[in-house]
Amino acid sequence: MSVAVVLAGTLTACGSGSDVGASPCKLITKADVQKTISGMVAKEPSENGGKGYRGCSYGDAKPASSYYVDILVDWHAGRAGFNGERKAAMAKTGSVVRAIDGVGDEAFSYVAPGGFSTGAVEARRGSVTVRVSVTADDPVRYSKEFVEIALRRL
Numbered sequence: 731m732s733v734a735v736v737l738a739g740t741l742t743a744c745g746s747g748s749d750v751g752a753s754p755c756k757l758i759t760k761a762d763v764q765k766t767i768s769g770m771v772a773k774e775p776s777e778n779g780g781k782g783y784r785g786c787s788y789g790d791a792k793p794a795s796s797y798y799v800d801i802l803v804d805w806h807a808g809r810a811g812f813n814g815e816r817k818a819a820m821a822k823t824g825s826v827v828r829a830i831d832g833v834g835d836e837a838f839s840y841v842a843p844g845g846f847s848t849g850a851v852e853a854r855r856g857s858v859t860v861r862v863s864v865t866a867d868d869p870v871r872y873s874k875e876f877v878e879i880a881l882r883r884l
Contacts, residue, residue: 752803752883753777754786754801755786755801756883757801757860757880757883757884758876758879758880760774760775760788762879763788766872766879767797767799767872769797770795771791771795772788772789772790772791772799773790773791775787775788784802784803785800785801785802786800786802787799787801788800788801796865801862801880802861803860807859808854808857809854811859812852815852815859815861816852819838819840819852820840822843823843824843825841825842825843826840827839827840830851830874833853833877833878833881834853834860834877834881835853835854835855836853836854837851837852837854837877838851839851839852839873841869847865847866847867848864848865848869849863849864849869849873850862850863850864850869850870850873851870851874851876851877853877853881858881858884860877860880860881860884862874862876862880864876
């Protein structure tokens with residue numbers, strides 16, 4: 731079984747244009763990953779980032795497992811970034827994009843084509859967007875759970 735999770739979020743710090751905000755590894759923790767994806771033994775996270783975003787990745791410590799969690803927080807995307815991600819998901823050949831009610835101000839899921847079962851949920855609440863991508867047997871369910879966890883912690 732293979733699991734990859736990507737969380738992308740956008741936060742606008744009150745009164746500042748900085749890229750500083752909650753670490754993505756605090757929005758979705760190692761304990762969250764292990765609790766949500768039964769059977770995953772998450773390694774310690776590694777952080778990454780660039781202009782306007784920060785990321786956090788968890789791999790599975792078990793040999794022969796390809797569970798993977800990647801969290802990305804973009805602090806300045808807002809509604810325009812959310813709409814751009816939705817448009818990009820819709821443009822991928824074979825992707826299935828659906829609106830999701832009850833998550834943030836608006837949300838969508840998509841399942842990408844390919845050999846693995848890969849899907850994602852992206853949600854927006856105010857100026858904040860959060861995207862979680864999972865490769866697993868039920869990727870949209872896992873993605874939605876992680877997005878809801880992250881939105882509660884923003």
